[in-house]
Amino acid sequence: MKIDAHQHFWALARGDYGWLTPELPPLYRDFLPADLAPVLRVNGVEGTVLVQAAPTIAETEFMLGLADDNPFILGVVGWVDFEAPDAIGQITRLATHPKFVGLRPMIQDISDVDWMLSKTHTPIFRAMATSELAFDALVLPKHLPNLQELVRDHPDLSIVIDHAAKPEIAAGQFNEWAANMVSLAQNTSVAVKLSGLVTEAAKDWTVSQLRPYVEHLLDHFGPTRMIWGSDWPVCTLACAYDDWCAATDQILKDLNETDRDAILGGNAARIYRIKGAA
Incomplete structure (x- = not known):
């Protein structure tokens, strides 16, 4: 089963997408299941x-x-206010839904770079681990040292790094990001999403520009801890869904079928504990 492990829907009239403004005209409209379903069928995503x-x-x-x-x-993968007095109760309630698989605080938008290490959040992370929910880490390269500490503090928590921590591909930044990702990969169960890279690259991005970042992830996380996703519709700022599928197919083409299948769906099914997925 091919699974797109990172996509979004929104309806503007709901009114709680603070980041989504008319200054992003390609995204400033409703994106709902009827928009994505035919795209999934064309690309063999189940x-x-x-x-x-x-x-x-x-x-x-x-x-x-x-x-x-x-x-x-x-x-x-939803959201809970970690600061709320009833946060653990909310997590416990949401976890009863068979399709609720994880939580994602919007760390990239939180001004305090040390937010994730607050001791008041320790019971929240423990509750997530108890409920077998994944922690989607929406982080930037500057957060990676703190994420390493979080991993050490919560070895039982399933952690997935969204968008490979958004390396600054357009600026050619590689070495510091690469070293931090090695540290996160070593002797841990942390997984990383192969998603969101095109919007961090230059407008005229090429597969050759993405390849060193993806190959670095493959070298250190291996094919059992990489999860493919599109970041649709955000990815459409840089490319069509089909183009992202073609780019990742090209980068992964030399892997054997077992490893490709793992990255393109099997790992998502396992790490997110998706019920009924092959």
Whole structure:
């Protein structure tokens, strides 16, 4: 089963997408299951993981409703306010939904770079581990040293690094990001998403520009801890869905079938504990 492990939906009238403004005209409209379903069929994608795009419980409930109505949505990564007094209760309640598979605080938008290390969050991470929920780490390269500490503090927590931590490909930044990713890969179970790279590259990006970053991830996380995703519709700022599929197919073409299948779906099914996925 080919799974797109990172895609979004939104309806502007809901009103809680603070980052989504008219200054992003290609994205400033509704994106819903009817928009994505035909694209998935053309590209042989059988299921998706729907990921939060707004820091509200209401959006998480909205996504779970979409998952109930659309069988191709295999899992939902939602949001909970880690500062709320009832955060653990919210996590426990959401975890009863069979398609609720993880949580994603929007760390890249939080001004405090040390936010994830707050001791007040320790019970939250423990509750996630107890409920077998993944922690989607929406981080930037500057957060990687702290993420290493979080991994050490919570060895039982399933952690997935979104968009390979958004390396600054357009600026040619590689070495520091690469070293930090090696540290995160060594002696841990941390996984990383092969997604979101085209929007970090230059507008005229090429596969050859992406290849060193992907090959570095393959070298250190290996094919059992890489998860393919599109970041649709955000990826459309840089390329069509078909183009991203073609680019990753080209980069992964020398892997054997077992490893490709793992990256393109098997790992997502296992790490997100997706019920019913082959």
